[in-house]
Amino acid sequence: MKRSEPRFWQSREKAGKPTQTGIVFFPAFDWAISPTHPEREERLLYTRDQLFEEGIMDLPQIREYQPRLAELKDIARVHFCVPSIEAQITEAHLVAAGGALVIADALMNGEVRNGFALVRPPGHHSMRVTHGNRGFCNINNEPIMIEYLRKKYGIKRIAIVDTDVHHGDGTQDIYWHDPDVLFISFHQDGRTLYPGSGFTDEIGGPLALGTTLNVPLPPGTTDTGINFVLEELVLPVLEKFQPELVVNSAGQDNHYTDPLANMRFSARGYAVLNERLAPDIAVLEGGYSVETALPYVNLGILMAMAGIDYSNLYEPDYQADKFRESSDRMRVLERIVRELTTVFDNREALVAAAREKHDQFARRYRRIFYDTDYIHEEQQENLRMCPDCPGYWTIDSQALHQVGERYQVYCISVPVQGCPRCHKDAVELYEKMIAAPDRRFDFVYLQDRVDDVYRQFDVTRKQERVL
Ligand SMILES: [Zn+2]
Numbered sequence: 001m002k003r004s005e006p007r008f009w010q011s012r013e014k015a016g017k018p019t020q021t022g023i024v025f026f027p028a029f030d031w032a033i034s035p036t037h038p039e040r041e042e043r044l045l046y047t048r049d050q051l052f053e054e055g056i057m058d059l060p061q062i063r064e065y066q067p068r069l070a071e072l073k074d075i076a077r078v079h080f081c082v083p084s085i086e087a088q089i090t091e092a093h094l095v096a097a098g099g100a101l102v103i104a105d106a107l108m109n110g111e112v113r114n115g116f117a118l119v120r121p122p123g124h125h126s127m128r129v130t131h132g133n134r135g136f137c138n139i140n141n142e143p144i145m146i147e148y149l150r151k152k153y154g155i156k157r158i159a160i161v162d163t164d165v166h167h168g169d170g171t172q173d174i175y176w177h178d179p180d181v182l183f184i185s186f187h188q189d190g191r192t193l194y195p196g197s198g199f200t201d202e203i204g205g206p207l208a209l210g211t212t213l214n215v216p217l218p219p220g221t222t223d224t225g226i227n228f229v230l231e232e233l234v235l236p237v238l239e240k241f242q243p244e245l246v247v248n249s250a251g252q253d254n255h256y257t258d259p260l261a262n263m264r265f266s267a268r269g270y271a272v273l274n275e276r277l278a279p280d281i282a283v284l285e286g287g288y289s290v291e292t293a294l295p296y297v298n299l300g301i302l303m304a305m306a307g308i309d310y311s312n313l314y315e316p317d318y319q320a321d322k323f324r325e326s327s328d329r330m331r332v333l334e335r336i337v338r339e340l341t342t343v344f345d346n347r348e349a350l351v352a353a354a355r356e357k358h359d360q361f362a363r364r365y366r367r368i369f370y371d372t373d374y375i376h377e378e379q380q381e382n383l384r385m386c387p388d389c390p391g392y393w394t395i396d397s398q399a400l401h402q403v404g405e406r407y408q409v410y411c412i413s414v415p416v417q418g419c420p421r422c423h424k425d426a427v428e429l430y431e432k433m434i435a436a437p438d439r440r441f442d443f444v445y446l447q448d449r450v451d452d453v454y455r456q457f458d459v460t461r462k463q464e465r466v467l
């Protein structure tokens, strides 16, 4: 297979034109939901063995890095953790997120041309407000890395392509109001799989319409169908969006042997996808076919990223003739590609129409279910329809936690592109809320992305924590 031509986001100037692919491994030996749970450390141990066996780790194209701990502030930049960051994480979470940060630094320092963070626990079901574990995730590794990149290196436009079989609903939620982060997720149709969302009409908040795109794939979709979506939708949209960086949420549960889903993607399909997508950074998400698929898929992704020939890569049990795409599925995919291309191409008009429709604030009410921790959250969100920036927003969130404690919190978020007026109004609102606190709330938060300051006020104790 011939490697595709380098595209604009690969051809940008990087110091010294690095040739290596960075890799971080963190299997998190001491973190599991339960000993027999599919989200356990063997997921990465088999992969590690396979990579060593194939001699991949000794190749000059590969450079291994050790993970480090992410800081609490890295998490506060993305999440409102209830009741505290510490209550939502273990050390393993800090190392998994920190592993992604190590790859981000290596890329930006010009040491590697791309990188793959093979870390767990995963993150893409974790939303902006986090009351507990959803879909095996407490905090979201890719947004933590992206907001770190924005803060430290001033990166502005980023695209995330989520190739996990489950809808990346947490990442979607975090970037719902952000027109500078393009989020594209393809996943098994939410009518047939957790978390039950990710339909074509979920296209972003009123001031960021068209920069969230969801492709619900019919169960049974093969390499052919997924590559069709990649070539006809994902790559053309990326060319138009012109991101400075492309991040891949590299879930591997589209694989035909995955026990939690019903897709028919192969390790080779994943390698082709990665070669074509050419992400700057891939971060591992799900994938639960621990012995059969994961080692091969990770191997395929790594070979593609490092530019190593993968033409002999086949799973021992792969039979190409059993994996033909059906014309019914292709028709569904053609319709989705047409629909989403139209949405993306008309995003400015969609935002203009939303401005006409809403006055000062756009509201939404939502219920969010945390399957792992069995928490029901209710949210009331208010977005300022700012003419000068993507607007600040507030979230009134309440949930009954597993331990029997009910929390109600008030969160204020100023986006990284926040204009002086939104910034000032949001800070004043927070100051007012803590000067005369509404007793319904346990905590009031300010996420000030303009000044990179994160404040949390404990209403009962009248104490503030600033990160
Ligand atoms: Zn998944």
Ligand SMILES: [Zn+2]
Pocket: 386, 387, 388, 389, 390, 391, 392, 418, 419, 420, 421, 422, 423
């Ligand atoms: Zn504004």
Ligand SMILES: [Zn+2]
Pocket: 423, 427, 448, 450, 451, 452, 453
């Ligand atoms: Zn500020």
